[in-house]
Amino acid sequence: MANAKVSIIIPSFNTGKYISQCLDSVVNQTLKDIEIICIDNHSTDNTLNILKEYAKRDSRIKIISFNENNGAAASRNIGIENATGEYIGFVDSDDYIHLEMFEKLYDAAISKDLDMCMCKISTFEDGTGVLNDDIWYFALNCFNQLKKEVFNHHDTKEFMGEISVTVYNKIYRASMIRKNQIRFPMTPVFEDEVFFYDTYLHSQRVSVIPHNLYYYRTNREGSIVQQTADKDYSPVVEVFKTIRNIFIKTNNYEEYKCILCNIFIPMEIWRYGLSSKKYHESFFKDMKADCLELFEDKEILENLPIHIVDRVDNLINSSDWVEFDKKENFKDISVILTCYNDEKTIEKSILSVINQDLDFKKHVQCIIVDDGSEDKTKDICEKYIDLYPNNIVYIHQKHQGKSNAINLGTRYTKGKYYYYLDGNEEIKPQELLKLFNG
Known part of the structure; x- marks a missing residue:
């Protein structure tokens, strides 16, 4: 489908219980000129069979099937490489979307010549289906203070860290992604953060439409965000370095360096506390080394927010992870x-x-x-x-x-x-x- 207005990329892995609801909401979009690229990560349930049944009934569906589980990032990247649409969007296979989602996003993008367009997200409880339209982060309330209808990252500098980095409530100009060779990093966690900053910094024209159009499922058994055992969030340190490099390459680092550190240093310490103890030793070493390198720039150190200063002191003045854990006094x-x-x-x-x-x-x-x-x-x-x-x-x-x-x-x-x-x-x-x- 060479002339699709939007390419919708749907990664899947063992979501047979939910994927029909997802696909029904996508194939019945009021925007008909779409292509639907489904990438299955070697599901062991009936997910792939369901995809094939839908593809028989709808020629807009293209299925790519992996022989092993390569993860959401690899799936999305394959989807990008196969997309022919003017814009690109993403939907997770255990969620569903409003029937007018892509029409509203696309119409806004075309009328305002946007590189990126966002909508609000509603959460819904798995099992009960109870909707919540007003979770601050998902409702994009940070933009309420912005007077401009079309903006870019310079206009949102003061609340950059409050913007939802989720990929699925946005559409992106495909030519912008290709021109700048933007892809998801092959990290086990936090790939959305990297993709967001890369696309956001390269977007000259961005807008938000004030509608809840994406429905995000919560408390699903087996979902990535619900798997709590043996947690390792240590890759956040490397992710932060990757994001800093994006700001450097786009000539934005000096302007944003203090803001970035005020976003990611607290995030690193918080994620350290959420990680299983067996990862604390290496996590502590990586985090401390990165902070010490950053603090060679005195401007970064002097501009840390007051709520994180004591915790940073605990980090850089602890000889090992055991001492740091004791100082931090983590709770459940x-x-x-x-x-x-x-x-x-x-x-x-x-x-x-x-x-x-x-x-x-x-x-x-x-x-x-x-x-x-x-x-x-x-x-x-x-x-x-x-x-x-x-x-x-x-x-x-x-x-x-x-x-x-x-x-x-x-x-x-x-x-x-x-x-x-x-x-x-x-x-x-x-x-x-x-x-x-x-």
Whole structure:
């Protein structure tokens, strides 16, 4: 199909339970002039058979089948190389999309001459199908502060780290990808981050359409993001180096170096805490060596945000991973408690976290983000900080809204799991123990 308007690339591996829902939403798009490139990673269930059945009924479907599981990055790259469309989009085989998704994205891209166009994402719970349209990161709320309808990376410099790097809620001008030879890196994790920054820096014209058009499945058994055993996030160090090189090659590094470090150094430390202990020794060495090299540039060191300075000090002043782990005092669960003028309820909210059936001192970190309270909320919170200095963090910011407060709180987390709580709510005593026990 040489004249397709959009090439839609769908990698798959053992998603037979979900792929029909995905394909139904793609083949029935209101934009008919599409090609659908399905790359199967040697599925051992009925995924490939389902793909073949759909291909018999729809000539727009092209199937590429691997003889081994090469991963999502390799699949997407093969898809890019085989795409003939004017624009390229991606859909994961366990998700589905709005029937007008690609028509809306394509129409916006053509009318505004865009290199990249984004839409909002809704999550839906596997099993129940419950939709959530307003998760801050997926809803692209960071763009609310932007006045321009068409923009590029220079316009979003101040909130670069808040933009969703997901590949599947965007379409990309195919000629831009080919001209700059942009591909997904062959890393086991974080390939979306690399692809996003490479395409974003090369896009001269970008826009967002204010519609939730992509439906992302959560809590699916067997999905990559849900596999928690034997976790190794150490490749994030190499990924950060790759992203820095992209900024260097595009002559943007000097402008963004402090911003990049403020995004990725906290991410590295957070991901270190999420990784299995058996990877900590090598992860620690790589992370410390990279930070020491970066800090030879004093401007980077001097511009670290206050919430990460102590943790960086712990890293560079620890002789080994055992000492660093002890200093970091990692927890199992981080409760992000947001509040605004909640003096009547905040104490009960805090106590509901402290008095959990799960041992608070041993397992729980409570991050209280005060979104500019003008009452006695701060005084009440500080009382509990004094009682639990190793468990409770208090942050006060100017009033910017709940979503911003939650995003700020995530930067301080030391837990493997998150729990979100409002200052006028309480947690049932057994709630965190349930989360801890999986």
